[in-house]
Amino acid sequence: MTSDSQTPxxxxxxxxxxxxxxxxxxxAFYGALLHRGGATVEVVARSDAEVxxxxxxxxxxxxxxxxxxxxAVYETVDAAATGGGGGPDYLVLAVKVLDDLDRAALIAPAVxxxxxxxxxxxGIDIEAPIAAAFPQAPLISGIAFVGARRTAPGCVQHQAFGRLVLGxxxxxxxxxSHRFAALLEAGGMAGKLTDEVVTERWRKCVWNAAFNPMSVLAGGADTRRLLAGDEPLLRSLMQEVCDVAxxxxxxxxxxxxxxxLASTRDMPAYKTSMxxxxLAGRPLETEAILGNVVRAAERHTTPVPHLRTLYGLLRLRAAAQAA
Structure with missing residues (x-):
């Protein structure tokens, strides 16, 4: 069950x-909304910290x-923990979910x-390591439907959307969760609250697990090119995700x-996060977005021939890029 209304x-x-x-x-985009909503916003910005x-x-x-x-702006989480005067009310983790990053260890000093x-x-199944590391902390899972990109140090272009589903x-x-959604609403973007956030993650995965990997295998193609190139394949991939869900x-x-698919056709040409x-030569969220779906299919012996092939090809492409 989902609800667009909040009880702050x-x-x-x-x-x-x-x-x-x-x-x-x-x-930075959601930080701006929280700032407009009345929160005191601090950031760990690493390479952009000085700017x-x-x-x-x-x-x-x-x-x-x-x-x-x-x-306040910090280069590291350790610096935020030292200079922040105690733990924050909310710690928002918005990093890429990558194999070589221990996200729980990253944020531990500031919790x-x-x-x-x-x-x-x-991604799918990304919450469990954080929940296990911090069993005492309320854990809010957020699914962002937003088009935004960094154009220069400290500069962001918000292209479209912005809805954040929370639970x-x-x-x-x-x-x-209620209070966080109320801050977003006060900042100009209503947060949609749901009591079944894992289902909502699967809902987004239907799009993500198809369009993100395909965009990489097509050399960084945008959504318009992908739809024009092979919409039936995208449909098959998305249906397989629904079967696993x-x-x-x-x-x-x-x-x-x-x-x-219809809403994607209606929106401007868009390059996925992957x-x-x-295109920037950065590591890809292969396992969080696609690998975890394939492994879930294996647990249930659910046939996913298109997703399995896509996963194998994406791993080969990522390995070639890293070499």
Whole structure:
């Protein structure tokens, strides 16, 4: 069950403190909304830290000028933990889910006794390591439907969308989720609350597991080129994801595949996050976006011939890129 309405907590005298770890295009965009919504926003920006500290973020958006200056800018999570004066109310993790990154160890120094962790990341089965490492912390899983890209240090172009679907992991909607959604709404983008966030992850995966890998194998092609090139293949890939989701106990509506393809045809040509990473020579989220779906299919002996082939080809392409 999902709900577009929120029941915000009563206002507190202190603005909630939000630390964003992974303040690239997506992290900076949601940081700007939280800042406009009344939160005190701090960021771990790594390579962009010097520019952001001096000039803030410049964010061009259909919503208007979302530019803002974070309250504090850190190069590392350790520095944020030392300089922040205790754990934040919310720690937003918006890094890529990569095989060689221990995300729990990354954020551990900054997680306080009253910190809620918010994951704004792609993929399936990405929450479990964080939940295991921080059993005392409310864990909010966030699924972002947003087109945004970094154009220069500290500069972000928000191209389209922005909706964030939120819910407690593995299910439910707690006070921390309500308050976070209320901050987003106050900042100009309503957060959609759901008590079945894992199902919502599978819903997004139907698009992600098809378009992201295909965009890489097509050399960084945008959505228009992919649809023109082989829409039937995209449809088959998406249907296989639906079959795996159902086997996992998360059945999705029958018209979802056709509706997703139709909405993609209607939007401007768009390069997926994986295509952008591929073109920039960055590591790909192969396992989180596609590999975990194939492994789920294996657990249930669900036939996924197209996804399995795509996974093998993508791994070969990633290995060639890394060589």
């Amino acid at each position: 907590l009563e206002k507190t005298t202190a603005a909630p403190r939000v630390l964003i770890v992974g303040a690239g295009a997506v992290g 952001v500290r001096a000039e803030g973020y410049r964010i061009d958006s259909p919503l208007g000028d979302l530019s803002f200056r974070p309250t 306080g006794s009253a910190t809620a962790i918010v994951l704004i990341e792609n 407690d992991y593995p299910r439910g909607i707690g006070p921390a 159902a086997a996992e106990g998360h059945p999705l509506p029958e018209p979802l595949v056709s509706a997703s 295509a952008l990473d591929f």
